[in-house]
Amino acid sequence: MYQGPHDVRVDEVDDPRIEDPNDVVVKVTTTAICGSDLHMYEGRTAAEPGIVFGHENMGTVVETGPGVVNIKVGDRVSMPFNVACGFCRNCREQKTGFCLTVNPGFAGGAYGYVSMGPYRGGQAEYLRVPFADFNCLRLPPGTEHENDYAMLADIFPTGYHGVAMTGLRPGENITVMGGGPVGLMAAYSAVLMGAAEVYVVDRVPDRLRLAESIGAIPVDFGKGDPVEQIKEQTDGVGTDRGVDAVGYQATGKGGEEQPASVLNSLVEVVRPTGSIGVVGLYLAEDPGAPDEHSGRGELLFKVGKFFEKGLRMGTGQANVKSYNEYLRNLIMAGRAEPSFVVSKEVPLDAAPEAYQRFDRREEGWSKVVLKP
Ligand code: NAD
Numbered sequence: 001m002y003q004g005p006h007d008v009r010v011d012e013v014d015d016p017r018i019e020d021p022n023d024v025v026v027k028v029t030t031t032a033i034c035g036s037d038l039h040m041y042e043g044r045t046a047a048e049p050g051i052v053f054g055h056e057n058m059g060t061v062v063e064t065g066p067g068v069v070n071i072k073v074g075d076r077v078s079m080p081f082n083v084a085c086g087f088c089r090n091c092r093e094q095k096t097g098f099c100l101t102v103n104p105g106f107a108g109g110a111y112g113y114v115s116m117g118p119y120r121g122g123q124a125e126y127l128r129v130p131f132a133d134f135n136c137l138r139l140p141p142g143t144e145h146e147n148d149y150a151m152l153a154d155i156f157p158t159g160y161h162g163v164a165m166t167g168l169r170p171g172e173n174i175t176v177m178g179g180g181p182v183g184l185m186a187a188y189s190a191v192l193m194g195a196a197e198v199y200v201v202d203r204v205p206d207r208l209r210l211a212e213s214i215g216a217i218p219v220d221f222g223k224g225d226p227v228e229q230i231k232e233q234t235d236g237v238g239t240d241r242g243v244d245a246v247g248y249q250a251t252g253k254g255g256e257e258q259p260a261s262v263l264n265s266l267v268e269v270v271r272p273t274g275s276i277g278v279v280g281l282y283l284a285e286d287p288g289a290p291d292e293h294s295g296r297g298e299l300l301f302k303v304g305k306f307f308e309k310g311l312r313m314g315t316g317q318a319n320v321k322s323y324n325e326y327l328r329n330l331i332m333a334g335r336a337e338p339s340f341v342v343s344k345e346v347p348l349d350a351a352p353e354a355y356q357r358f359d360r361r362e363e364g365w366s367k368v369v370l371k372p
């Protein structure tokens with residue numbers, strides 16, 4: 001439970017129960033900490049003390065509401081971080097990150113996330129899942145590939161979405177800004193989609209090593225302008241595509257002071273007429289912002305250069321539901337193993353320490369999964 005900036009604690013809460021006929025309750029077997037949780041953890045959102053975090057959940061169904069048709073007690077399931085109804089206009093068009101029923105006019109719903117609906121998070125023993133027939137993805141029974149499937153709730157589909165928004169074609173090359181868990185999943189997705197060269201920009205050595213381990217080219221921005229480094233390796237042209245997997249980072253907490261620089265670097269590094277996918281999160285409202293450079297959405301974005309180069313850009317929460325079944329099938333077929341990104345597996349009780357270390361981007365603390 002969130003207590004205040006840089007303070008989460010493990011505490012007792014009431015067990016969730018069926019509230020609507022189409023709910024199920026899931027006993028959580030694995031739940032992950034996400035870079036998106038850090039925006040709340042660092043006190044940069046309107047999150048109130050008492051929120052149970054956790055939007056990357058999987059587990060076993062223990063109870064079903066009377067209106068649930070397809071999902072049964074005992075099913076092993078993965079839940080997209082998006083809570084979506086399945087029948088509004090956006091859901092019908094596969095834009096489940098922007099469900100109009102659960103959160104009209106905003107960025108859809110999510111578990112355990114400020115301003116994304118009343119849905120309690122799954123960094124807990126049990127989770128209530130609304131619209132369960134739509135929001136549960138069935139997994140093969142057993143315990144095999146647990147940490148691979150755990151990546152289906154968010155970061156594997158999110159990384160994939162970042163690349164998909166660029167329209168990458170086989171043989172093209174791509175720059176991924178950020179080698180955090182999301183950036184690594186974007187790089188991995190680009191490899192799966194047949195990219196010729198994948199550049200991953202970060203400065204944390206073990207994150208760059210993980211990028212290298214999947215065949216990407218690491219670029220350490222601590223050693224000089226990443227745009228220059230990539231242009232040197234691409235005959236001065238840059239890459240066809242680019243992904244922002246950094247978003248707004250807190251000042252002095254392992255992040256850069258001017259988050260706009262990531263977007264502007266992509267505008268510089270992507271070849272004219274290329275495209276950019278933005279999955280790194282930017283906040284429209286930022287009560288904790290120390291100054292005007294800190295991510296209010298009023299960033300110093302070089303729109304002139306963006307126009308001059310004829311670039312395209314896609315943004316937003318990933319529509320997990322439009323990818324997770326296919327990515328699950330790749331895992332089942334032995335053709336994808338996204339758990340390479342998981343660097344720590346700890347019990348729920350260790351969450352406070354895990355938050356602190358992940359927030360500092362410490363060596364050996366990239367993706368953390370919690371086992372309630
Ligand atoms: P993270 O925040 O640790 O990853 C960010 C990485 O960027 C870090 O490794 C950091 O060292 C690196 N970085 C910082 N400044 C940089 C710069 N100037 N250039 C290049 N790299 C830089 O954790 P994460 O879980 O990978 O999350 C990344 C972002 O993705 C967060 O903003 C998160 O909120 C967002 N996110 C979005 C969605 C979505 O659906 N759109 C889903 C999940 C996460």
Ligand code: ZN
Nearest residue numbers: 034036056154
């Ligand atoms: Zn997440």
